[in-house]
Amino acid sequence: xxxxxxxxxxxxxxxxxxxxxxxxxxxxxxxxxxxxxxxxxxxxxxxxxxxxxxxxxxxxxxxxxxxxxxxxxxxxxxxxxxxxxxxxxxxxxxxxxxxxxxxxxxxxxxxxxxxxxxxxxxxxxxxxxxxxxxxxxxxxxxxxxxxxxxxxxxxxxxxxxxxxxxxxxxxxxxxxxxxxxxxxxxxxxxxxxxxxxxxxxxxxxxxxxxxxxxxxxxx
Amino acid sequence: xxxxxxxxxxxxxxxxxxxxxxxxxxxxxxxxxxxxxxxxxxxxxxxxxxxxxxxxxxxxxxxxxxxxxxxxxxxxxxxxxxxxxxxxxxxxxxxxxxxxxxxxxxxxxxxxxxxxxxxxxxxxxxxxxxxxxxxxxxxxxxxxxxxxxxxxxxxxxxxxxxxxxxxxxxxxxxxxxxxxxxxxxxxxxxxxxxxxxxxxxxxxxxxxxxxxxxxxxxx
DNA sequence: TAGTGTGAATGGATTCACAGCC
DNA sequence: GGCTGTGAATCCATTCACACTA
Numbered sequence: 001x002x003x004x005x006x007x008x009x010x011x012x013x014x015x016x017x018x019x020x021x022x023x024x025x026x027x028x029x030x031x032x033x034x035x036x037x038x039x040x041x042x043x044x045x046x047x048x049x050x051x052x053x054x055x056x057x058x059x060x061x062x063x064x065x066x067x068x069x070x071x072x073x074x075x076x077x078x079x080x081x082x083x084x085x086x087x088x089x090x091x092x093x094x095x096x097x098x099x100x101x102x103x104x105x106x107x108x109x110x111x112x113x114x115x116x117x118x119x120x121x122x123x124x125x126x127x128x129x130x131x132x133x134x135x136x137x138x139x140x141x142x143x144x145x146x147x148x149x150x151x152x153x154x155x156x157x158x159x160x161x162x163x164x165x166x167x168x169x170x171x172x173x174x175x176x177x178x179x180x181x182x183x184x185x186x187x188x189x190x191x192x193x194x195x196x197x198x199x200x201x202x203x204x205x206x207x208x209x210x211x212x213x214x215x216x217x218x219x
Numbered sequence: 220x221x222x223x224x225x226x227x228x229x230x231x232x233x234x235x236x237x238x239x240x241x242x243x244x245x246x247x248x249x250x251x252x253x254x255x256x257x258x259x260x261x262x263x264x265x266x267x268x269x270x271x272x273x274x275x276x277x278x279x280x281x282x283x284x285x286x287x288x289x290x291x292x293x294x295x296x297x298x299x300x301x302x303x304x305x306x307x308x309x310x311x312x313x314x315x316x317x318x319x320x321x322x323x324x325x326x327x328x329x330x331x332x333x334x335x336x337x338x339x340x341x342x343x344x345x346x347x348x349x350x351x352x353x354x355x356x357x358x359x360x361x362x363x364x365x366x367x368x369x370x371x372x373x374x375x376x377x378x379x380x381x382x383x384x385x386x387x388x389x390x391x392x393x394x395x396x397x398x399x400x401x402x403x404x405x406x407x408x409x410x411x412x413x414x415x416x417x418x419x420x421x422x423x424x425x426x427x428x429x430x431x432x433x434x435x436x437x438x
Numbered sequence: 439t440a441g442t443g444t445g446a447a448t449g450g451a452t453t454c455a456c457a458g459c460c
Numbered sequence: 461g462g463c464t465g466t467g468a469a470t471c472c473a474t475t476c477a478c479a480c481t482a
Binding site (some may be wrong): 224226227228263266269279280281333364397 | 450451452453454455458459460
């Protein structure tokens with residue numbers, strides 16, 4: 001297993017497959033074919049098979065894929081078969097909403113601390129957060145990252161603050177950033193960034209509405 | 220102008236160009252070359268030119284692109300040179316955070332109403348929302364959509380509610396949905412969907428951290 | 439029969455390279 | 461010199477089609 005080249009779009013799709021598989025399992029389904037799975041998420045059966053083939057042979061001819069088994073394999077591929085500790089920076093409205101978002105925990109992510117440099121916010125409790133210290137100042141970052149072996153961070157600060165915050169997170173040792181600030185972060189090689197610009201998403205939607213459209217736009 | 224085939228990835232990039240151009244204008248820059256713009260957002264100069272070429276010839280040889288002019292053109296392309304009315308369904312934490320998110324207004328979107336079917340929430344005010352009625356029941360949807368000529372909707376409800384809500388929005392006449400529920404919505408042709416699954420984004424980040432990585436992940 | 443895994447063929451998107459322009 | 465716009469060439473992703481398996 002392990003693989004050289006995984007098409008980037010395949011990564012997006014794989015995580016959609018996983019989500020769908022979890023839903024299918026909930027509904028009691030034991031087995032799926034590439035066609036069923038593909039139809040559920042809007043891709044061709046061949047595409048499903050090719051995507052999975054990047055990582056091994058998980059199916060049985062004439063039967064399809066065992067749902068539980070495939071979920072297990074996909075979690076292993078994504079690394080979400082173990083818990084990842086995460087920190088979040090920026091306790092504004094969006095940041096707080098994300099901090100309390102249950103979906104992250106469901107995927108096995110654990111938020112260990114929330115940071116902000118606004119003195120008015122420091123110490124304020126974050127519902128659902130284990131860290132009793134509540135919102136922490138950025139100065140605490142390196143210690144927390146080291147103590148709790150944190151590798152991922154969520155950036156929810158205003159645009160002008162995003163790059164310095166990213167630099168601080170990387171200096172503290174993080175390996176991946178989920179960025180909600182509307183700027184392109186620049187990071188050294190070896191650090192991954194996934195950016196989600198909410199306004200931009202709406203803008204793109206707008207585009208698809210104006211000029212004809214491809215039924216579905218991917219997650 | 221108008222164009223047959225715009226590569227889908229180009230749409231994503233164009234909106235990143237626009238964002239960057241707005242930042243450059245703020246900094247007083249009058250003119251940019253495709254190379255400068257490309258470097259700022261992490262793509263090649265040729266890519267920038269090809270993307271723009273889908274919609275016309277906006278540059279001047281030997282000079283580059285006039286920033287203000289290109290911003291104007293891109294807004295026209297996306298349709299964000301006029302205001303779009305938007306409704307949001309699902310007044311949970313994430314929904315409320317999005318309802319109050321300033322970034323949408325900055326791009327010219329106007330939130331005209333927030334809906335939820337939890338009786339405990341109906342009537343509750345939404346900070347910053349013009350609609351004095353506060354959170355409204357879904358029954359009000361068709362009237363609001365018709366009166367205010369709403370074409371876009373944001374879906375922030377739990378997964379099981381998402382498809383029925385989407386159906387209701389489409390029945391009311393919406394043409395595009397920005398979906399934050401972790402399910403693949405199925406919609407009739409002519410309706411656009413852009414899905415943002417936050418947990419999935421973190422999962423993908425996780426993937427890039429585990430298996431080598433492409434410095435940047437797109438918005 | 440139903441369905442996987444995969445080379446080969448196709449189709450799109452990206453990059454190259456250069457003619458033309460300021 | 462610097463830079464755009466664009467065909468041609470390359471690269472990559474998707475689809476096709478079929479051998480193979482349970």
